[in-house]
Amino acid sequence: MPSKYDTNPLDPDFPEKVKAAQTQVLDPSRAEPMSEGAATQHFGVRGSVTEEQTRRFEQPDVSAYQQPYDGAYIPAAYQPAQFAATDPKKRKVEKIGLPENIAVALPYLPWYLGLIAGLIFLFLLPRSESKVRFHAAQGLAAHVAILIVSSALGLVGNFTNVAHAGNMIFLSISTVLLIICAIKAWRGRPIHLESIEDMTNWLDEKINSEMFGHRSGGK
Numbered sequence: 001m002p003s004k005y006d007t008n009p010l011d012p013d014f015p016e017k018v019k020a021a022q023t024q025v026l027d028p029s030r031a032e033p034m035s036e037g038a039a040t041q042h043f044g045v046r047g048s049v050t051e052e053q054t055r056r057f058e059q060p061d062v063s064a065y066q067q068p069y070d071g072a073y074i075p076a077a078y079q080p081a082q083f084a085a086t087d088p089k090k091r092k093v094e095k096i097g098l099p100e101n102i103a104v105a106l107p108y109l110p111w112y113l114g115l116i117a118g119l120i121f122l123f124l125l126p127r128s129e130s131k132v133r134f135h136a137a138q139g140l141a142a143h144v145a146i147l148i149v150s151s152a153l154g155l156v157g158n159f160t161n162v163a164h165a166g167n168m169i170f171l172s173i174s175t176v177l178l179i180i181c182a183i184k185a186w187r188g189r190p191i192h193l194e195s196i197e198d199m200t201n202w203l204d205e206k207i208n209s210e211m212f213g214h215r216s217g218g219k
Contacts, residue, residue, distance in 0.1 A: 088188055093132055095124050101186050103132045107139025108182035108191075110175040115143035122207040135185055137204035141196040142181070146174045 088101040096103060107118035118140030125133050150171055157164030181191050193200070 094126065094129055096121070100132065101188060104135040105182045105186035107136045108142070108178050108185060109139075110178040112143065114139045114178065114182070115147075118143070119207070122203065124209055126209055133204055134200070135191070137207075138191065138193055138196070138200045139178075139181070140203055141199040142178065142193060144199065145196050146171075146178075150174075 088104075089099050091100045092098065093100055093103045098106075103121065107114045107121065109117065118136040121132060121136035122140065125136070127133070150167060153163050153167035153170060157167055181193075184191055
């Protein structure tokens, strides 16, 4: 269809023809009737597609996906990292070279042997050996508490035989308790003597291997 923007300088009636063509398109009633006898063009009808004419594809193997999916997320099997177990009987304590299970048991030995071991461990061991230092401080605190009570009963025993007998019984019981604590510590059992907890914490905080370093540095 010609456009109104088209121009033809050789045809002076071209603008009127364009307007007439546009009016005919916009008003179907003005369209020219179809001439009689005009043949209708028929397009060929495609034949119906039969199953034989359809190309068959091989049935996919979906046997692995036949089970119904319930929507649950199933992550891949995860193997947690295994941390190396530290055997107290094999691990050597820093600076003293003793197995850990023996080092934690020595501060509970009776007859003041544990008192000496606890003092040595607190002076030598660094803060990194927290387990051994705790037992050293707790064993030392137990020995100090026994020494205080025994001294008090011995002082009273100078005036009465009852206090002297009580002191002997107290020393016997405390010796048995110390041996039990030493065995439990050697086996790796937890030991917490609540009655001397404050003294244990104080000894662990005040006595350490840095005491000599500060003194030598001050000089």
